[in-house]
Amino acid sequence: MSNNSKILLVEDDQNFGDVLSSYLEMNDYDVILATDGEAGLTTFRKDSFDLCIFDVMMPKKDGFTLAKDVRELDQNVPIIFLTAKTMKEDVIKGFKLGADDYISKPFTSEELLYRIQAVLKRSAKPERQKQEAKEFTIGQYHFNYPLRILTFDPGGANESKDKLSPKEAELLRMFCMYVNDILPRSIALKEIWDEDNYFTARSMDVFVTKLRKYLKKDSNIEIVNIHGNGFQLRILPEGE
Numbered sequence: 001m002s003n004n005s006k007i008l009l010v011e012d013d014q015n016f017g018d019v020l021s022s023y024l025e026m027n028d029y030d031v032i033l034a035t036d037g038e039a040g041l042t043t044f045r046k047d048s049f050d051l052c053i054f055d056v057m058m059p060k061k062d063g064f065t066l067a068k069d070v071r072e073l074d075q076n077v078p079i080i081f082l083t084a085k086t087m088k089e090d091v092i093k094g095f096k097l098g099a100d101d102y103i104s105k106p107f108t109s110e111e112l113l114y115r116i117q118a119v120l121k122r123s124a125k126p127e128r129q130k131q132e133a134k135e136f137t138i139g140q141y142h143f144n145y146p147l148r149i150l151t152f153d154p155g156g157a158n159e160s161k162d163k164l165s166p167k168e169a170e171l172l173r174m175f176c177m178y179v180n181d182i183l184p185r186s187i188a189l190k191e192i193w194d195e196d197n198y199f200t201a202r203s204m205d206v207f208v209t210k211l212r213k214y215l216k217k218d219s220n221i222e223i224v225n226i227h228g229n230g231f232q233l234r235i236l237p238e239g240e
Helices: 014-026 035-044 061-075 087-094 108-121 125-131 167-176 183-193 200-213
Strands: 006-010 030-034 051-055 079-083 101-104 135-138 141-144 151-152 161-162 182-184 221-226 231-234
Touching: 006 014, 006 035, 014 030, 014 108, 030 035, 035 051, 035 061, 051 061, 051 108, 051 200, 061 079, 061 087, 079 108, 101 108, 101 183, 108 182, 108 183, 135 167, 141 167, 167 183, 167 231, 182 183, 183 200, 183 231, 200 221
Parallel strands: 006 030, 006 051, 051 079, 079 101
Antiparallel strands: 135 141, 141 151, 151 161, 182 231, 221 231
C-alpha cells in the first residue's frame, strides 16, 4: 500500500527508538520519535498523525495512560502497543483502551511492517466501506455476502451451494477484503466477536476450520495460519 503515513513513535529506549525510526523511514513512513509519555502527548497535540506506536513501560507517563489521553483527543487514530510483557491482562487492558494491535518484544521488523500496514488499512475503513463489494469471486467460488451463500461455480456450473452462518459470512467477508494479505487475528476478533481473548480466539480457530472445509474444492485456495499475526486467504492463479 502507499506509505507516506505519519507515525508518532513513543519509545523510552533512545537507541531502539532511533533504529526503529530509521527502519520505518527507509520504508517511506514519516516518523516523529518521543522518548517519554509526556513528550509523546505534547507532540501529539502539536501535529496530526496517521498512526501511533507506544511502548507500554515508560517514565513520566506509561503507554496505557498516554493512549487514554490520546483517545480523549482523537477517538479514531490507530494505536499499536509495543511491550516486553506477555501477560493476558495487559493485552486485554490495551485493547480496552482502544488499541488496534499489540506487539510483544522482541519482534521482527517484517512483522512490525505487516502490522502497521494492516492497521493503516483498517483505519481507512470509511473510505473502504464506500467501495466495499457485496459479492466476491474467490477462485472458483462466488460469495454473496448479504445472502450468506457460497457457490462453487467452476465454469459457471453452479455445482454446489452452502448457506453460511452469520459469523462464517462475516469472517469470509473479512478474508475477501484482505485477500492475499494478512488478516490480523486481533482485528477480526474485535470486529466480529467484539473482544479479543483466549476464548474468542479459540472460537475464531473453529470458524477458520469451517471455512477451509467450504473452500476445499478449489485446490488453488488456502487459508494459512501466519504464526503470531493471524491468517491469510491465499488464492493462486490457475495452473500454479
